[in-house]
Amino acid sequence: MKLITAILKPFKLDEVKDALQVAGVTGMTVSEASGFGRQRGHTEVYRGAEYTVDLVPKVRLEVIVDDQDAAAIVDVIVKAASTGAIGDGKVWTTPVDSIIRVRTGERGSEAI
């Protein structure tokens, strides 16, 4: 099994979520995040004083999928999240040792 983690532009969340549901993904975890990559932060001005805001608001989306589905699901996310502009985010995968559904005690692929 693989954990797919995606850092997205917040306004892209709905499109990515819909695309994942069409692709057959049945569950996901979404949290608010902040950070920066190559685009760095942005500048805000209050009463003439400039502040550089380093950490830009982002959304972190996590999905666990079977190994054979991982590449396809990553492609779905990348396609839906892309605007072509700087700051579109990142997607990466991590191996997952085990997964248990709390309600039933099911393990492995059954629990996804």
Next chain:
Amino acid sequence: MEEIVLNSGDTSWILASTALVLLMTPGLAFFYGGMVRAKSVLNMMMMSMVTIGVVSVIWVIYGFELAFGYKANSPWYGNISFSGLGGMVNDFTNNGGLYPIPVLVFAAFQLMFAILTPALISGAIADRTKFISWGIFVAIWSTLVYFPVAHWVFAFGNKVGDTVTGTGYLAGKGVQDFAGGTAVHINAGAAGLALAIVLGKRVGWRKEAMRPHSLPLVMLGAGLLWFGWFGFNAGSALAANGTAALALINTQVAAAGALLGWLIVEKIRNGHATSLGAASGAVTGLVAITPACAFVAPWAAVVIGVLAGGICALAVSIKYALNFDDSLDVVAVHLVGGIVGSLAIGLFGSSAVNSVGLDGLFYGGGTALLGKQALGVGLVLAYSFIATLIIGFAIEKTIGFRVKKDAEVEGIDYTEHAESAYELTSSSRGGSLL
């Protein structure tokens, strides 16, 4: 002597104005509260709210007499008396002549000014002031600075026949200040500068971002201030008459002009017209028109407003050049705005719009009025700054004026008040009642 009969129209307007001016202090709490970081918004608002408590109590005991009493017949202070207001219940206001409104309405109306003035100072020392020390400062500062200065400016003396006793120094000199450009705004601005120096800079000033945490709160505060300011300025006519009407329209158009003036400076300098700029600009216009509102024509009020908005927007950078942390720009808005408005009377003053007014430079009156206005500006600025420095250092050396560094970094809301303003997550505070 002709008998004075209560005028219900005048009295009603001053009663309503009193409530309007009170609302400015909670309005100021929102205006300032939105500008600080989320960890110190409650403390910022409390500095305004506790001022209502402290000043109201000392006003009824001795403050009103110290500001507006006449029995000492001094140009520098009113009357030292602890009799309270109890003996005046059926009296009419006599301030340079008898007004057909009860003296208690006048006392209540003037109380709201006495509350707002120290509250204005609090913006200069945001995020770092010991709450108990602030409360004590408000009591001492009101007693030694506001009440005497209000006497200099606003006390026109007790007039019986042709004899006037107890006229304030600046009022007697003919310095024109309709609603408090000197006594309220220059006074608070100079005191704010002094306290910013006494307390020193916030931890991390100019190194870390200290962005306003809620601009909608700032907008709400600016709106409440603008609303209340109609009572502040038009109520200062102490009557529901043409002077009140002039003050009211001038208040509106000066605030509007300054809102635009500030935005224009921002747009040219920084490329964006900001919401904080609009709110700040409106307030600077209200500040600048305060002394002038009953002495100038409405077109001049627009000019004063635009000038004040532009000049004050530029004046914000003074604190960076001179390296003092006037956190919420009390100097740029109130001191500079008050000076612009007070001196503008010397230029735009017109006896055509107000029979007791004088002609300024642009109306053929020469520089005589401008000189008087400069005297008022200079005296109030110097006295307030020096007296506040002394009071501030006295508090700093005895009970301490500033919270510990750790407390400031952790957040003054929690360390001084054991509260936090916002509970934004539902699961992060799994506490119990004990």
